[in-house]
Amino acid sequence: MDLAEKINNLLPGWIKGSRPEGGIVLSSRIRLARNLRDFPFPHHAGEKKLEEVIALVEKALEKPAPDKSRLRLVRLDAMDQLDRMVLLEKHLISPNLVKNPAHRGVVLRDDESVAIMINEEDHLRIQTMLSGLQLDKAWELADKYDDYLEGTLDYAFDENRGYLTACPTNVGTGLRVSVMVHLPALGMVDQVKKVLAALTHVGLNVRGVYGEGTESIGNLYQISNQVTLGHSEEDLVGKVVSLTRQVVEQEETARQALLNESRMQLENKVYRAYGLLTQSRLLTSNEAMHLLSDLLLGVETGLVPAVRPQAVKELFLLIRVAILQQLIGRELQPEERDYYRAMVIREHLN
């Protein structure tokens, strides 16, 4: 199997879809927190109870899945650490599940646009992920899987408070709505902090996707709702969609300003990134993320027509440490990673 084939097998289905909103919104994600009635929350549950939860979910999956999708339940304690890390880097499971794999599982739809974590903070975390700004669709998909499971499982639900969750901040809808956005132009014109700070004042959370706290590597940010209680699911989704559209507009304005006022400098920047990405023999993760961000801006603004935007977006994932090792087929020493990272980038951009 050659590298291109391996890459194709490794990429989650959601990343391959169409991308509305001009590539500024890389992905949309919905998460529903659900728990089973009369079961202690996972952090209070003993092994026996945790196993019972897994068994109940396994049983629920015997019913045909929505849209005749194929689902498989994977036990995290039956995988090796590298495979768990790959799921983490594909945004299908949480760090929590990687750290504590015993009696934990995840249900994956074959295209990986649906991933249901079992015995994370809550008994069930139904997650859907789609490319671009498609929160409505992602919400519909999550809702469908929620109904599917609720057809068999007995959820912990309270008339007044809604769905009960292990952490009070999730009580109510149990809904987390989020998007991953790429804001390189706002970064270049030093506006990104201002724009993102404004979002936190209207009830959204913002954090860098990679990097510590609100710092971002590669200008990638995750925007999500803070409150899950007191609003309908549709309202929460609608709010994130409309505020994300505002961010998209601001990024587009910044891109247009760069094109109008310093086109040559921008062209220089994005082509330098292209030159380094296609020729370097060693690339650290940090440098690669910066360069991919520059290149994606160049591709999305039409300055670098030779490169498929999809390829760059995919590389944000493919260069992660575990995915990279999965691609190469063995564990890599830290000093080897920069070499193989550069190789994968070269191959994938050609």
Added chain:
Amino acid sequence: MDLAEKINNLLPGWIKGSRPEGGIVLSSRIRLARNLRDFPFPHHAGEKKLEEVIALVEKALEKPAPDKSRLRLVRLDAMDQLDRMVLLEKHLISPNLVKNPAHRGVVLRDDESVAIMINEEDHLRIQTMLSGLQLDKAWELADKYDDYLEGTLDYAFDENRGYLTACPTNVGTGLRVSVMVHLPALGMVDQVKKVLAALTHVGLNVRGVYGEGTESIGNLYQISNQVTLGHSEEDLVGKVVSLTRQVVEQEETARQALLNESRMQLENKVYRAYGLLTQSRLLTSNEAMHLLSDLLLGVETGLVPAVRPQAVKELFLLIRVAILQQLIGRELQPEERDYYRAMVIREHLN
């Protein structure tokens, strides 16, 4: 006329020749200082005397030139400043002649491997330039043109002191023997200062070709003899050849050490240079020189087989300010130069 054709027309003939000594010695140069008997040295001569010198040289050129070469005498005060700067950047005339063009001239052989300055510090400065380490050939060529002119002109010569020159340091043979060497590997392993300092202890001068004093941009150095008196021409040439060969050997040892001990880092460095040179849209002279130096090292060590070494060597010349403007066909504002420099480099490397 397209750019490639313009480049071909602009490049001096000597640069296109074969290159002995593995590309470490970029060029060999001989200069003979000669003066006419009974004429004051140029800095003491009035306009009338200077014009008489030019007229005498013009007359001497009526005799068929060695090897039936075509020679032309160009008056510097009949050229515009840009054309004078181009001759300077091609190493055919000195800064002195650019600054004081009145009553000055240069005789050029059509392939520009011979350039005879008139009324520089001395009445005549016979210069020959060849690619690679070919000092013997360059000396033969200079000697031939010296004989050719001496056949008609009456040189100021003293039985005891040899050829008389305006500056006492040139008295004797009037000979300056020099090579331009490219020492990137010695630079990388921090040995270049040591190696070059050793040369000054055995009577050679060393200076950076571009840049101030002994600092070099692009790892290019000029090595030449200090003394012109008390040795035969052949001895002086032989001494520079043999010491240059030692430098070449040291550079080759350093290259081999880099290949053996840090091949991947070296490969990374030279391919990064290649990526930036072929993709940047803006390149300052300094950055371009550094990158061309890295790339040339990569090409000469076989790491970058796709690039012709000759093309890189030519670019050291083509990106100089005046030559660049000549290529583009008009005067360039400082901020435009980086753009056109990057363009010429991209075109010439493809």
